[in-house]
Amino acid sequence: MAIPTLSPEQLQAARAAATEARRVRAALKNDVRDGSKTLPQALDECAQDDVLAHIRVVDLLKAVPRIGEKRAGEIMARYDIAANRRVRGLGRHQVAGLKAEFS
DSSP states (O other): OOOOOOOHHHHHHHHHHHHHHHHHHHHHHHHHHTSSHHHHHHHHOOOOOOOOOOOHHHHHHHSTTOOHHHHHHHHHHTOOOOTBBBBBOHHHHHHHHHHHHHH
């Protein structure tokens, strides 16, 4: 099956949509970083928004103050979360564990 050829207008629309999605995801991570949202609030918001659901779990964890690469990896290992997992791909027990840890 061949990849469809997109018109210049379609390409421009796709670029704009991708830029907006990155901006929205960065805004959520900044809200978690500055403390205006907690991780459980961010996870709830990700469950409601398709764009936010594409954030990698490790990136969201590293946005939490005092959590770096090592602690994020330990937390993810504790709940059996793969390193490349996105929020959308988390199971209910994994989400519940993360919420309980950061409540």
